[in-house]
Amino acid sequence: MARTDSWENLVKGVINGDVRLMARLITVVENRQPGWQEAMKRLYPESGSATVIGITGSPGAGKSSLTASIALKLAEKNLKVGIIAVDPSSPFSGGAILGDRLRMQKLFTCEQIFIRSMATRGMLGGLCHAARDSARILDVFGKEIIIIETVGVGQDEVDIVKTADQVMVVCVPGQGDSVQAIKAGIMEIADLFVVNKADKPGADEVVADIQSMLELSVEADQSIPSVIKTSVVNNQGIDELVEQLLQARQKGFLSREKESLRIRAEMKTLLEEEIFRTVSRVWQDNEILEQLVMEIRERKNDPYSAVQAMMQVYKSDKN
Amino acid sequence: MTNDKIRRIQQQQQSWQENTLDKRVEKYQLPESPTRFYTPLDIKDHDFSKKVGFPGEYPYTSGNNPFDFWKAFADGAAKSDYRPDWGGAGGVGKYGGFGTAEDYRDYLIRMHGMGRRGGPNMAFDLATQCGFDSDSLYAEGEVGRVGVAIDSFRDFATIYEPYTGDLEIDKVPSNFTINAPAAIIIAMYATLAEKRGIALHLLRGTPQNDILKEFIARGTYIFPPGPSLRLFRDTCVFCTRHLPNLNINSMGGYHIREAGATQVQDLAFSMANAAAYLQAGIDGGLEVDQFAPRFTFNAFGGSMEFYKEIALQRAARRIYARMLKEEFGAQHPKSMMIRQPITAHIGCSSTTLQRPLNNLARSVIGGMAAGMSGGMPGAYPPYDEPLGLGHSQEAVQLQIDATRVMIYEAKIADVNDPWAGSYFMESLTDETEEQVLAELNKIDSMGGAVAAIENGYMQQTIARSAYERQKRVERQQDFVVGVNCFTGDKEMSIDINRQVEATYDPELMKTAETRQKQKLETLRRERDGKTVVSLLSTLKSHAKDPDRNLMPDFCDCVKNNVTLQEICDVLRDLFGEYQQVK
Amino acid sequence: MNQQERIRVLIAKPGLDGHERGARVVAYGLRDLGFEVIYTGLRQTTAQIVQAAIQEDVDVIGLSILSGAHLTLTENVIKGLKENQAEDILVIAGGIIPEEDKPAMQQMGVHAVFTAGSSIEEIADFIKSTKGESADD
Incomplete structure (x- = not known):
């Protein structure tokens, strides 16, 4: 089950009409696996008909x-x-x-x-x-x-x-x-x-x-x-x-106006998704989380400050 | 019971609980007692005459007859080495069928040569069961596999070639295990009689003709439930008018149970289906007592729960009798009886692949339940059921002998309804009845069986029950010996020897599809194409009238070599095809 | 594995066999163990099964057959997968499959046969471990 096709290959498959590679790209994009954004960026200009x-x-x-x-x-x-x-x-x-x-x-x-x-x-x-x-x-x-x-x-x-x-x-x-x-x-x-x-x-x-x-x-x-x-x-x-x-x-x-609205909406949701994913990544980091929970339990810290601290991590993660 | 007596028992029970039961439960540190004990308090208002009655009398709780016909011959059978699976001239032979009609015919001739007589008891291949000819794309790999392939009347007539003389079709009955195209097969049977100059009213036998359960279990449907029921109505009216000695159907909870239904669902769904068939006959213009005596059943049941299976049979007879009498106004005793070849049994899904000889022990328990609930104490199925398709001669011998031991040595069937009056069994029977009626009410409120199939209720319910059972087994909440418990190194596997009777030459099987397709090609070439087209178009116009009985059209079609699928395709166009629910 | 990834399984009933209990029970069970199960219902031709497996990009095909036609039908599914360069899809089978047919099934490329008495957890574990193994290749 070596699913090693690169996104480039999959994109090529989509353009050449290869059903199997196209179906795979859907999986990659659905799973947000590495390369999904690149693939979508590459496909976007071709879409719209x-x-x-x-x-x-x-x-x-x-x-x-x-x-x-x-x-x-x-x-x-x-x-x-x-x-x-x-x-x-x-x-x-x-x-x-x-x-x-x-x-x-x-x-x-x-x-x-x-x-x-x-x-x-x-x-x-x-x-x-x-x-x-x-x-x-x-x-x-x-x-x-x-x-x-x-x-x-x-x-x-x-x-x-x-x-x-x-x-x-x-x-x-x-x-x-x-x-x-x-x-x-x-x-x-x-x-x-x-x-x-x-x-x-x-x-x-x-x-x-x-x-x-x-x-x-x-x-x-x-x-x-x-x-x-x-x-x-x-x-x-x-x-x-x-x-x-x-x-x-x-x-x-769609009117041009409606289309613009929809692009805005799409960007907003994509942005939300990005942020959410990053937050999830931080959330999954057990060491930091454990540490914070312990501190809060002992009243050495509070959930409000902890979340602000996590946002710091998120920001630095972005850089 | 007098209030005095009741009070005394209540006091006794309370003191027993405090002084005896609770102490023991405490001793073993259990949350509650692992057993139950029943007393007269559990059936306080029990009215014997109303709820049980005498065997052979309403409401048939204690049995359809004072004794079954086989009891009359039991001693004679023992003295004459009677072998039930060999079939007598009065009954059907062994259930079977494979390959082309010629293959199956040759097999039957061989059996007759060995002295195994009895009418054909036909299994059809899946393509036939689903209304496809052997050259259909859907018949891929299926032709002649689980039964014989019937594409046209020619195939049907071929099977009957050896049935002449003292095996003529007015002398032996035939069974047809077929549902969706049952009307067409009945038309073939009637056509055969007509061609042989035999009066239709002399024909005997049983078509399964229970299409509603195919939507719930087994899945060999063609049309949606509504039009399917219309075809049932047509067979019901046709048989009542012209083939009054043919049973109309063989309805079953068995398949529904095997598909995962609980006991209560099994019985409730079958009863709901039966009510739909009864209504269909009435809608076709018949009086209930004209046709209900020709309805049969093929065994509710199918679990290892000994007591519950006995209660189920008792409840089933009572529910059906009351439904017929009170709701359908039947008066004829035979209308009110659940006529079925066997009563309780363990069902094939209770058998295990692991340590398969254990299945013999299991089937004996099913046989005991049958013998104690108004049926022949028959061990069923043969122990090698789960090992693959086809029973070995050894397994069949053991099965038959186990049955004999129960009848002749253990004398299980010497008493009618031996559990009648048991505090426990009467209360369990009442409880089962209550739950079944509640489920029936639910289905009624949806609009009856057809509605409960169309909206997916029955299918989803049993799928969930099947999954619940699986989870219980996997979590060891239910135990299955040799499967989820007692599987360690200390256990020993018992070697078994299996000689599976070569009923069908594997070389023939390999060529069956090709030979069947060739025959079909020849048929299409030889027959009068114009007549075929015109008959099909007449069928189509007649089918558009929902009140019209299509049996005469089916008879005309099969007589003129219209194929099974051609007939079904016309109806598919008109009725649509059933689409499964999620 | 990415948190969003799910193992996708196609549960299919090839041929006209209408015994659906096993297929449905396995579908429910795998869902409850976190798999995404595509259930195609009864009466699938082998070509339809292959097509569905490719479109759905499944990791596993589970074939449920109780009609005795398992050898022909399974062989046709596997042939179809090869023709579409999709032989990386794991094929498992269940139903009534006699012991003596198991070697033939394995030889034609069936990865495992689960008959009566198998637990869903067994099936799930097999899929997970086999998929894990080959992902490391």
Whole structure:
């Protein structure tokens, strides 16, 4: 299991369309292994042509199946599709079961579709970067449409879909007040609402709920996002949905202003990540930590000064 | 019981606890007593007539019959060297099937030559079970492996070539272990009878036809649960009207348990499935007593927990009888009975690969539980079950002899429901029933079995139970001899000798896939393609009407050599394919 | 190892065998021991398994087979990995695999076979130690 490929090699692989090396680079970047920043720096100028669609919604909304249907339709139109499917990590062990492929079996025979499962890993904002960076890698690799699918329950996951060009929120009938269940912050950034499993009773009520909520929340100068009913089982509404996504892709999603905002946001989160990682490094240094804890226990020191002292270490670490 | 008596026992119990039990617990410095003792207090309101009743009478807690039919022949069987696995003309032969239809047919002819008679008891390969022809991409490596490959009616008819004369299909029954495409196999059976000029009502046998449990365990589904149940309805109505002597299904908790379910889940899920099938028959326009007597089961159970498995059988009979009578309004006694070939057993997942001869001891305990819960005290499975596919002749001999020892020497089955009236067993039976009913209510509130499968509840529940069990074993909270305890140097491994009967020539196996594909190619070339296309399009239009019974269409299709997958593909297009839940 | 790194395991059921208990139990168990487990569900062709392993960049493939088709199916997976220069992915197998087939499985490149009675910890330890070893190469 000699995983010794240099980042240069992996980047070359991505540009030359080598799936295996590309998949490896995703791992390196996800793990923040040595060379990841260099690789991303090298890839950044080549990126920017793909459209990233973020799909979120409550558990059990049928996101994976819907994602699979959309991807299949896009592939039929000869578009190259990448999927990043996110599932939560166990807060106890840090492990995860990533089962989205289970619902996407129809895609496996489709060469143009690349699927990557990703766990949230519980890092502060970590997933957000990993997903965005992976999307960027897929972009340079030649994927034209990249779908990031995630459970809309954690803040991390909300942050991921925020990095998408087009945000789609999936609701279903029969989950009680499913509109209420949507994480705050998502409603405002959604470009499109989908009421999935529309073959089940109650779909129209959910559509009405969403519409009335939108009328309240959308500001006057904004256009009201559309609400589409779909049913994967009956292949209903998928064509319309894909048409909408493609139209939006043609128009181009982002104003210059919006794009600048997003770059700022990305820089801010990257900076946070850097700081967090450095702090973690200091935190892991047991000797210093042990020393400080002992001092505090003996009331020779206090946690406030100790943290300031640790910041000193952080600063010198940076130099 | 009078209040006086109760009070006396209560006082006695209290004094026993203080003077005897607690002292002993203290002596050994235990947090609590490692055993329990039951008294009349545990079944204070026990009403024998209502809860137990007499064997062969409602609610069947103490058994379906005053004695089972085999008891009537037991002495005769001993005197005549009867061998159950050899099959008599009245029953089915050994469960089996492999390779092409020709391979399996030749095997059956060989068996007949050796005097092993009885109807075909067919295992199908996985491609057939999942609705794929042998030339499908999905059949890779699977053709003829775990059963015989059936692509078309021609294959089916080939197997029956030796079944003529005194083995004609109106004289011997057939078993088909098939679920998702059961309707098509039943259509083949009916077609065979028609071609041979045999009246359909003379056909006997049992198709498994229990598709709902395939979503929960085993996994040989094709369509989503809803349309699958519709196909069940079609078979149920068709069999009731035309093949009234064929059992309609063989439902089971066994597979669900093997997949990891607890006792309670095993029974509750099977009961929920049974209720869905019953409703399907009623929705098809039948009266419950017209068809419920033709429902069968294939054994709940599957653990080493002796007492609990006995209680489970007793509770199962009572729950089913009450459900049929009270909820479905059945009146016919046979409608209310759980008809199953065996009752309690340990299940294959209780056997261990380590020190495998121990499995014989295990299976005897299962057999004792069966004999004490209304069934034949049968040792099951053969001890070499976990060693690989196929039982050795030695293991089968030991299994059969163990059963005989239980019947003839230990006389286990000479008393009906020997635990009836036991403070402990009655209370355990009540407790099991209570828990099963609670679980059933939960499933009902989701909308029944189909809903609880669609939303993944049943599948996720048993997967979690399986994992819990694994963790208990790994943490030594549950003990398995020779696996997680008593494994040290002091133990000795016992050498075993295994002669696995060569039922199938490995050379034939190697070529089975190729030969089967060639046959399929010939079939496609020879048959009338126009008819095939037109039958499939008729099937499609008929299938769009959810109220329409598709059995006549299946019969027309198989008669004209439409393949199994071709039929399934039309339905796949219309019904969709089942997608697993996470 | 970087704190963020996780061992990724693909648990796959090749062929039509629908006995899922073992696969699911191992998936749960490895998750609880900190692994990231990609579970692909039933009815995978060997080509699909290879493709998934590459896309997911897993360290290990665990094949669960109880249908008796283990020799053909495993061989095809390993062949597929070689064709894609992915033979560095560790392949382990479980299910009903007769003792007499184990040497053949090992010869074709299966690193370990875990049958009934194996503990999840055993499997996890094997993966960790084997992965650790080869990382030192």
